[in-house]
Amino acid sequence: MSKACQLLHERISALPGFTGTYDPTDLPTNGIYFVFETGETAHGGRRIVRVGTHTGDNNLQKRINEHLYIPNKDRSVFRKHLGRCVLNARKDPALSQWEIDLTPRANRGNHFTPALKEAQDKVEAEVSDYITKNLSFAAIKVEAGQRRLQLESSLLATIAQCKECGASGNWLGRNHPNRLSFGTIGLWNVQGLKGPPMTEREVEMLQL
Numbered sequence: 001m002s003k004a005c006q007l008l009h010e011r012i013s014a015l016p017g018f019t020g021t022y023d024p025t026d027l028p029t030n031g032i033y034f035v036f037e038t039g040e041t042a043h044g045g046r047r048i049v050r051v052g053t054h055t056g057d058n059n060l061q062k063r064i065n066e067h068l069y070i071p072n073k074d075r076s077v078f079r080k081h082l083g084r085c086v087l088n089a090r091k092d093p094a095l096s097q098w099e100i101d102l103t104p105r106a107n108r109g110n111h112f113t114p115a116l117k118e119a120q121d122k123v124e125a126e127v128s129d130y131i132t133k134n135l136s137f138a139a140i141k142v143e144a145g146q147r148r149l150q151l152e153s154s155l156l157a158t159i160a161q162c163k164e165c166g167a168s169g170n171w172l173g174r175n176h177p178n179r180l181s182f183g184t185i186g187l188w189n190v191q192g193l194k195g196p197p198m199t200e201r202e203v204e205m206l207q208l
């Protein structure tokens with residue numbers, strides 16, 4: 001299991017890494033992305049801290065932008081988690097405001113105030129700042145939608161069940177208010193971690 005994860009990390013780390021200034025022509029339109037984070041290491045290099053994909057076709061860049069570069073947590077559970085950790089780390093009472101989803105119409109009607117929006121925007125800016133300073137990503141092309149979802153689960157299971165991949169002592173995710181969701185696995189993903197991991201051969205066969 002760890003050998004497959006080792007090979008996975010070697011292969012993905014060797015891909016070009018991107019940040020918010022990426023050139024769209026350098027990315028596939030359909031695929032899977034892998035996020036790296038400053039200070040997080042495994043297998044002698046950078047550790048994969050998140051794996052993600054998209055459902056609708058040709059949406060890879062849209063999803064990456066929503067998760068990493070567009071300041072709207074209501075379109076991204078990842079940004080929501082990052083904000084929770086930033087706020088909970090300093091026991092900031094703004095956490096309860098951050099939890100309010102302003103997207104669904106009913107909720108927006110009930111909760112929306114300019115002050116709340118302003119409070120959330122401040123946290124969005126902090127999350128964006130953290131992402132700019134600490135996160136980068138790589139991506140691989142996977143055309144078929146069903147294959148993308150299967151592969152995302154297999155990749156996550158491979159990393160989550162690897163004994164050599166774990167959160168550093170300073171990992172931001174350790175500050176999550178729901179520690180059971182994150183613990184020491186060190187992934188910003190919560191679902192799809194318990195399936196069958198990939199074999200070394202399957203990692204070798206990945207077309208990068």
Ligand SMILES: [Zn+2]
Pocket residue numbers: 002005006042043158159162163164165
């Ligand atoms: Zn590993």
